[in-house]
Amino acid sequence: MPQLTGxxxxxxxxxxxxxxxxxxxxxxxxxxxxxxxxxxxxxxxxLMRDEKHGAFMADGYAxxxxxxxxxxxxLGPGATNLVSGxxxxxxxxxxxxALTGEVNSLIAGRxxxxxxxxxxxxxxxxxxxxxxxxxxxxxxxxxxAYAVATGGRPGPVHVNVPEEVMHxxxxxxxxDLYADPDACAVGGRRARPAADLVERAAALLRGSRxxxxxxxxxxxxxxxxxxxxxxxxxxxVPVATTMSGKGALDERHPLSLGVFGRYSRTANEAIKAxxxxxxxxxxxxxxxxxxxxxxxxAARIVHIDVDPAExxxxxxxxxxxxxxxxxxxxxxxxxxxxxxxxxxxRTSEQRAEVxxxxxxxxxxxxxxxxxxxxxIHQARLLWDLRAALPDEGILVADGGFAAHWSGxxxxxxxxxxxxxxxxxxxxxxxxxxxxxxxxxxxxxxPVVALCGDNGFAMAVAELETSRRIGAPVVAVVVNNNxxxxxxALQHSLYADRFVSVDFLDxxxxxxxxxxxxxxxxxxxxxxxxxxxxxxxxxxxxxxxDVLVTTNPSEMLPGVDAxxxxxxxxxxx
Numbered sequence: 116m117p118q119l120t121g122x123x124x125x126x127x128x129x130x131x132x133x134x135x136x137x138x139x140x141x142x143x144x145x146x147x148x149x150x151x152x153x154x155x156x157x158x159x160x161x162l163m164r165d166e167k168h169g170a171f172m173a174d175g176y177a178x179x180x181x182x183x184x185x186x187x188x189x190l191g192p193g194a195t196n197l198v199s200g201x202x203x204x205x206x207x208x209x210x211x212x213a214l215t216g217e218v219n220s221l222i223a224g225r226x227x228x229x230x231x232x233x234x235x236x237x238x239x240x241x242x243x244x245x246x247x248x249x250x251x252x253x254x255x256x257x258x259x260a261y262a263v264a265t266g267g268r269p270g271p272v273h274v275n276v277p278e279e280v281m282h283x284x285x286x287x288x289x290x291d292l293y294a295d296p297d298a299c300a301v302g303g304r305r306a307r308p309a310a311d312l313v314e315r316a317a318a319l320l321r322g323s324r325x326x327x328x329x330x331x332x333x334x335x336x337x338x339x340x341x342x343x344x345x346x347x348x349x350x351x352v353p354v355a356t357t358m359s360g361k362g363a364l365d366e367r368h369p370l371s372l373g374v375f376g377r378y379s380r381t382a383n384e385a386i387k388a389x390x391x392x393x394x395x396x397x398x399x400x401x402x403x404x405x406x407x408x409x410x411x412x413a414a415r416i417v418h419i420d421v422d423p424a425e426x427x428x429x430x431x432x433x434x435x436x437x438x439x440x441x442x443x444x445x446x447x448x449x450x451x452x453x454x455x456x457x458x459x460x461r462t463s464e465q466r467a468e469v470x471x472x473x474x475x476x477x478x479x480x481x482x483x484x485x486x487x488x489x490x491i492h493q494a495r496l497l498w499d500l501r502a503a504l505p506d507e508g509i510l511v512a513d514g515g516f517a518a519h520w521s522g523x524x525x526x527x528x529x530x531x532x533x534x535x536x537x538x539x540x541x542x543x544x545x546x547x548x549x550x551x552x553x554x555x556x557x558x559x560x561p562v563v564a565l566c567g568d569n570g571f572a573m574a575v576a577e578l579e580t581s582r583r584i585g586a587p588v589v590a591v592v593v594n595n596n597x598x599x600x601x602x603a604l605q606h607s608l609y610a611d612r613f614v615s616v617d618f619l620d621x622x623x624x625x626x627x628x629x630x631x632x633x634x635x636x637x638x639x640x641x642x643x644x645x646x647x648x649x650x651x652x653x654x655x656x657x658x659x660d661v662l663v664t665t666n667p668s669e670m671l672p673g674v675d676a677x678x679x680x681x682x683x684x685x686x687x
Contacts, residue, residue, distance in 0.1 A: 142189020144216025170200020333396015
């Protein structure tokens with residue numbers, strides 16, 4: 116029977132669950148955990164410069180690997196700094212373990228140093244909170260944390276460890292120290308929807324003439340990319356995605372409609388004309404539905420989701436398929452297989468319309484994609500970035516315009532998560548840190564962070580982290596010296612009356628060099644693509660500062676051109 120400190124028992128259980136990375140910053144309470152980490156080689160601990168960014172790194176890692184990483188913090192400000200990162204993971208259904216030190220129970224409530232109601236502050240941002248009051252329960256409750264983080268609709272779990280438990284000692288039985296292998300990663304346990312409901316959904320598909328699939332981030336959690344591709348080929352159903360769902364289908368596919376909702380190429384029109392919507396792993400939230408205006412009232416809805424609370428939550432749902440997307444799509448494909456040819460023939464007119472609309476959109480956008488204007492048009496930046504980044508490369512788009520523009524103008528050319536946008540909470544400042552986490556999860560693939568100038572400034576100290584730990588990423592800074600989204604909205608509502616949106620010019624390439632990284636500034640579109648390609652090929656942490664559009668009337672990606680009114684811009 117091994118005698119272990121609480122910190123040692125935590126590390127042992129994390130090892131047994133296959134943990135590879137923990138991100139955090141030490142304080143007194145977690146020191147036994149840190150000491151145990153120092154005496155093993157399986158788990159690599161990453162010291163970051165701010166606990167929020169440790170949570171963002173864990174989130175980026177988990178999106179690529181579909182298994183939890185750990186974000187750890189000492190009590191008080193260390194723990195409360197995790198709020199934004201955990202809120203993102205919770206909103207986006209990303210598995211993550213938050214491990215925090217807590218004040219000694221014997222002195223709780225006596226104005227102990229840095230004591231606060233950290234559990235209360237973190238509670239709304241996690242699926243489950245576990246307080247480890249007894250050292251003997253560490254193995255049981257870490258298994259519980261993993262089961263909840265990876266099971267059903269995944270999400271973050273907070274494990275709060277008081278000082279006396281972390282520093283205490285206990286004789287553990289060998290039989291207590293084990294992991295449940297099915298709870299170590301998302302998808303270890305999968306549920307099929309009821310067969311009679313699958314048949315009802317199949318009957319609706321057989322009778323439809325204009326079906327459209329709406330794919331969300333749940334497709335990636337289920338790893339249902341192959342099933343979607345096969346379903347599309349079998350049934351001829353066009354697919355639109357949320358920003359989180361990009362990569363559910365290669366966006367070069369003739370039946371890919373790209374993103375739908377607030378920023379749409381042709382998807383919204385196809386959805387509004389649909390007679391059946393097949394919703395897969397999608398919450399049908401505000402951005403995806405353009406504030407619930409895109410889904411036609413008369414459309415029938417089949418909704419597949421692993422969380423039964425999502426079925427029928429927003430729209431009247433004709434058939435709700437509670438289960439894993441991968442299994443549900445496979446079952447639905449099998450149910451319509453004998454009728455698939457007739458379905459494809461019945462929807463041939465719709466497919467022709469889709470292909471014509473896509474061609475027309477590309478022709479209309481090409482002037483922006485190839486624009487030689489200065490400052491550089493953001494569509495040109497994304498066109499050249501798409502050309503410079505290999506298909507298997509990963510683009511991590513920060514909150515705000517980095518996500519909005521790239522969601523609309525950047526094509527994903529591979530199945531799976533090669534595009535990450537932090538849409539769970541959409542905080543700016545995620546891009547660089549999320550990219551570092553993604554790079555650790557996929558070290559052989561190039562990773563680019565696309566950041567607004569202020570989002571990059573929020574995370575700039577993590578350049579040193581990237582360089583120190585050998586996780587090179589390319590940070591492309593979309594630099595117009597302003598809070599672009601807010602400025603565009605102020606322009607739409609109040610003409611040219613702006614307040615608290617503009618910054619002094621900063622050369623972020625020079626900032627990168629000050630951190631010991633490569634860095635450059637690009638103002639000439641003629642050298643943009645070659646500069647991006649060189650940065651990606653360098654395999655060094657690099658900052659590419661790109662001077663982009665400063666005209667607020669051109670900052671909203673696609674909305675102003677399609678809508679044209681102040682009221683509509685706000686409602687969109």
